Amino acid sequence: MDSEKPLPVRQLFLICAVRFAEPISFSIHVPFIYFMVRDFHVGKDTDIGYYVSLITSAFAISQLASAMPIGMISDRIGRRPVVLLGLAVGIISSISFGLSKTYAWALCTKILSGLLDNNIAVLKSMVSELSMGYSETQRARAFSMLQVVFGLGGIVGASLGGYLSEPVRKYPAVFGRGGPITDFLTEFPYFLPCFVASCIATVGWIAGFLLLEETLIRKKESLISQQEDEEGGEEERLLTEEAESGYQTFGANNDQSNLDPKPSSASFRDALTPAVIAVCVTYGLAAYQNVFYDELFPTWSATDRDTGGLGLNSNEIGTALSFAGMVTLFVQFFMYHRLTGWLGTVRLFRASLLLSIFVFGLQGCVRYLHSGDDDGKWLLFAGLLLSIGLKTLCQTVAMTGSIILVNNAAPRMDALGAINAFSQCCSSAMRALGPASSGYIYSSTIAAVWLPFVIRAHLSWILLGCVAAVTFVVSMQLNPAKYLSRRKE
Structure with missing residues (x-):
């Protein structure tokens, strides 16, 4: 039975190793971005949230512009070269971001990263191709691995960004002894976490270069094998000869007409069925509320209490994000x-969206757990961890479910x-709109x-709860019969 057949764990692990780098690169700046933009002196303190959101929006807009070309290129030349190129660009852009001395430089590095380090869709395709023919539960496990490394990358990225930023000020006994290293880290206080993140990504690139296999060819072999089972006699022999000939020319004569048919724009339009479009729209809305929260949370947490925030420092924000x-x-x-x-998958997806309405709407109430004295701050932090834990539960289920439904x-x-x-x-468009609107x-x-003041302190969270309500209503329009997992006969 298919349910008893083991998943290709080794290749899934390698895909996850490559995937691990992106959430680190994306989340590493979150604990310190507020302070970094503040140090750029680009505007008043009340405008910092606006400038912070522009950086995240620029990254998402760049991903929006490059997602379709990169995805279609991977359908032609394969997943592996596209993934490795994107990861290499991510390494360079991470180091460049750490060297930012102006707001314009930081913005440009994020745009470069978004344009070329855009492997999410390609990696989802690889997981879908590797898990095709397995049971719904096994496919859930396979796609969950992507989200596992996303969460792990979030932990590492938030921790690095929170604890390694401004090392001279935070750890004078180690980095404040004078000399070229102290001078360099004083001039570039946010370089160290970005450099460590790039080293981690380099390890992932090396593993991918040496061991990662091309799943596009693997899937085509599977399709040819399935056709052989369905066709008999002379047709089976002819198909076998053509397949063998195709693979020989792939290595020798570079004639890939039989092996790697290039999908036309018409075939792609045919693939965009109403079921695909509907779940992609729902996925985009779920991504919007997720990135709205992720953008709002660090700014709200760092804002002074008398302005409506929590007044936390970068270490505390990094700890909360690591817990998430x-x-x-x-x-x-x-x-x-x-x-x-x-x-x-569908009912679980809807349940997570329903719970998100209440989690977002009540998030702002956490600030009432702290009266302002240091002795009672532990209660505030406990409530903060509870709220961000519930949010993470809902959004993890929602985003993983969205990915599975799209592929199904x-x-x-x-x-x-x-x-x-x-x-x-769809996700990138919302990830661009989310930070800007947030x-x-x-x-x-x-x-x-x-x-x-009570309205100003809660309005952003209430509006986010309204977005979650709209997303849930849209999800109720999905027809579960259209999203059943595909099984091999």
Whole structure:
């Protein structure tokens, strides 16, 4: 039985090793970005949230622009070279971001990273190709691994960004002894975490270069084998000869007409069925509320209490984000596949979106757990960890479910990379809109002194709860029959 067949764990592990670098690169700046932008002196303190959101939005807009071309290129030349190129660019951009001395430089490095280090859709396609023909629970496990490394990367990235930024000030006994290293880290206080992140990504690139296999060719071999089973006699022999000939010319004469058919724009349009479009729209909305929260949380946490925030420092923000990463790991390792087997992918997806409404709407109430004295700060932090833990539970389930539903809905395997790229475009569009709207809404509300303080302190979170409500309503329109996992006969 398919359910008893083991997953290709080795290749899934290598894909996850490559995937591990991106959440580190994306999250490493979160604990210190508020302070980094503040040090650039680009505007008033009340405008910092706006400038912070522009950096994240620029990254997402760049991903939006490059997602479709990269996905369709991977359908033609293969997944592996595209992934390795993107990871190499990510290494360079991470180091460059750490060397930022101006706001414009930091913005440009994020744009470069978004344009070329855009492997998410390609890696989803690789996991889908490796897990095709397995049970729904096994596919859930396979896709959960991507989210596991995303959570682990979030832990590492947030920890590095929170604890290694401004090392001369934080650790004078180690980095404050004078000399060229002290001078360098004083001039570039946010370089150290970015450098460590690039070293981790380099290890992933080397592992991918040496051991990662091309899943696009693997899938085509599987399709040829399936055709051989369905066709008999002379047709089977002819197909076998053609397949062998195709693989010989792939290595010798570079004639890939039989092996690697290039999907036309018409075939891609055919692959964008109503079921694919519907789940991609829902995925985009889920991504919007997720990135809105992720952008709002560090700015809100770092903002002074008398302005409506929590008044936390970068270490405390990094600890909270690291805890969120650990929750992601726990959910993916121990909960998601079991919940999928119990409720099914669609119902579990909807349940997570429903719970998100209440989690977002009540997030702002955490600040009432602290009256301002240091003795009671532990209660504030406990409430903060509880709220971010619930948010992480909901969003981990929602984002993993979205990825599985997109791949289950794909009617054509020869356009899987393009379909995942289309879903990534929907996600990237919302990830661009999310930070911009989050920063604008938060900066506008805390500066609107004509509003009562209690409204200014909660309005951003209430609006996010409304977005979650809309996302849940849209998810109720999905037809579960259109999103069943594909099984080999």
